[in-house]
Amino acid sequence: MIGNSVIKLNGVDIYQQKHLVLNNVDLQISPGEFVFLIGQTGSGKSSLLKVIYGELHIANGEGQVAGFDLRKLSDKEIPFLRRKLGIVFQDFQLLTDRTIEENLEFVLKATGWKDKKLISTRILDVLEKVGLRSKIKKMPHELSGGEQQRVVIARALLNDPELILADEPTGNLDPDTSEDIVTLLKQISQSGTAVLMASHDYHIIRTFPSRIIKCEGGIIHQDVTI
Numbered sequence: 001m002i003g004n005s006v007i008k009l010n011g012v013d014i015y016q017q018k019h020l021v022l023n024n025v026d027l028q029i030s031p032g033e034f035v036f037l038i039g040q041t042g043s044g045k046s047s048l049l050k051v052i053y054g055e056l057h058i059a060n061g062e063g064q065v066a067g068f069d070l071r072k073l074s075d076k077e078i079p080f081l082r083r084k085l086g087i088v089f090q091d092f093q094l095l096t097d098r099t100i101e102e103n104l105e106f107v108l109k110a111t112g113w114k115d116k117k118l119i120s121t122r123i124l125d126v127l128e129k130v131g132l133r134s135k136i137k138k139m140p141h142e143l144s145g146g147e148q149q150r151v152v153i154a155r156a157l158l159n160d161p162e163l164i165l166a167d168e169p170t171g172n173l174d175p176d177t178s179e180d181i182v183t184l185l186k187q188i189s190q191s192g193t194a195v196l197m198a199s200h201d202y203h204i205i206r207t208f209p210s211r212i213i214k215c216e217g218g219i220i221h222q223d224v225t226i
């Protein structure tokens with residue numbers, strides 16, 4: 001954490017190839033904050049998220065995320081930054097050929113966990129948090145879309161992240177299930193993990209009054225209302 005921020009960007013320019021997508025971005029997000037990221041298609045939301053998880057480099061300015069300096073981030077360090085982040089996208093991206101338990105075990109082993117007992121306890125802990133302990137032995141296709149998204153959130157929580165980045169996490173879900181997912185993300189933020197959630201869903205955004213930032217016209221607008 002940087003001072004009291006999980007994300008701190010100052011004067012950052014974000015390019016896709018030679019195209020300046022967002023100009024002079026200032027953004028500060030504190031532990032436990034829940035923030036919606038809105039903006040029209042092509043306005044730069046995904047590009048901003050990519051900067052935060054180290055997929056896009058910053059051209060100018062200063063950027064720190066979960067204690068990592070984005071200007072100095074080497075390719076070797078990116079996996080370590082990602083361990084401090086939980087990433088939740090619209091497509092669930094669960095491995096379809098293995099159970100929920102095996103999906104979670106796969107991520108833990110890939111991030112250096114070795115002790116079998118600790119692995120199984122951690123898996124039960126995160127499934128408990130998302131209310132899916134009873135589904136541990138199921139295959140992804142045996143779960144509903146909302147349940148699969150909960151598993152993805154459980155997966156994002158495995159390494160106890162400082163920040164969850166969610167890019168349209170309710171994009172494939174019906175309205176009630178979407179509300180359940182955002183309720184869960186809100187609860188997670190209340191326990192100290194910051195959440196930055198990109199969304200186009202104004203119904204959801206109105207249902208969960210929160211700080212809103214907006215990409216528009218090549219800049220970020222802070223604390224907007226809709």
Ligand SMILES: Nc1ncnc2c1ncn2[C@@H]1O[C@H](COP(=O)(O)OP(=O)(O)OP(=O)(O)O)[C@@H](O)[C@H]1O
Pocket residue numbers: 016017019021039040041042043044045046047048215
């Ligand atoms: N890999 C890429 N190469 C070149 N340009 C890109 C690339 N990815 C995105 N862009 C461009 O960058 C701009 C911002 O795109 P970005 O995906 O960040 O928008 P977005 O707000 O996330 O849109 P959406 O809501 O559709 O996901 C767009 O003009 C887009 O065409």
